[in-house]
Amino acid sequence: MTELSEEQIEIYLAQVSGWTRNDQKSMQKIYRFKRFLDGVRFVTQVADVAERLNHHPSILIDYRIVTISLTTWDAAGLTDLDFTSAANYDAEYAVAEHQ
Amino acid sequence: MTELSEEQIEIYLAQVSGWTRNDQKSMQKIYRFKRFLDGVRFVTQVADVAERLNHHPSILIDYRIVTISLTTWDAAGLTDLDFTSAANYDAEYAVAEHQ
Numbered sequence: 001m002t003e004l005s006e007e008q009i010e011i012y013l014a015q016v017s018g019w020t021r022n023d024q025k026s027m028q029k030i031y032r033f034k035r036f037l038d039g040v041r042f043v044t045q046v047a048d049v050a051e052r053l054n055h056h057p058s059i060l061i062d063y064r065i066v067t068i069s070l071t072t073w074d075a076a077g078l079t080d081l082d083f084t085s086a087a088n089y090d091a092e093y094a095v096a097e098h099q
Numbered sequence: 100m101t102e103l104s105e106e107q108i109e110i111y112l113a114q115v116s117g118w119t120r121n122d123q124k125s126m127q128k129i130y131r132f133k134r135f136l137d138g139v140r141f142v143t144q145v146a147d148v149a150e151r152l153n154h155h156p157s158i159l160i161d162y163r164i165v166t167i168s169l170t171t172w173d174a175a176g177l178t179d180l181d182f183t184s185a186a187n188y189d190a191e192y193a194v195a196e197h198q
Binding site: 037 | 136143146149150159160
């Protein structure tokens with residue numbers, strides 16, 4: 001898995017919604033929920049995706065706010081796998097109870 | 100819910116295992132798991148306790164490490180509710196798959 005170039009990252013970021021870069025090496029998104037347990041349920045779905053892709057994000061649950069951070073340790077930066085993961089999490093959020 | 104005194108906090112901390120104070124106002128514990136999904140399952144159990152007590156910790160999942168932080172916002176410090184929560188989480192961890 002090779003680190004993406006700056007140009008590739010900008011193109012990919014334009015294709016996902018709400019993801020922002022923390023720094024050169026990682027990106028994050030804040031997901032909001034109406035109820036605490038809806039956020040927790042979403043986290044279990046993200047975890048299933050993570051296991052399937054064998055790529056594990058950092059997940060912070062702060063009451064009704066879930067913040068997910070992605071990076072690829074092996075590449076010391078962002079890779080295709082991070083954006084594939086992001087798209088999958090967003091798909092789970094789209095069908096999750098959050099309003 | 101009233102903020103505990105320094106003396107009370109020290110007594111209570113001596114009765115739980117692995118909890119450390121971040122600062123005057125909060126405390127945290129790092130729970131380790133052999134498998135990522137075991138940590139996630141533990142988080143869902145912690146979440147059920149949190150809903151039952153109506154007291155919600157901050158939860159960070161970093162692969163096989165789950166870090167839980169507790170504080171009581173209303174009291175701007177640590178209260179009985181934080182230590183009741185901690186004891187309940189520890190009880191869940193004791194029966195969780197983590198080795």
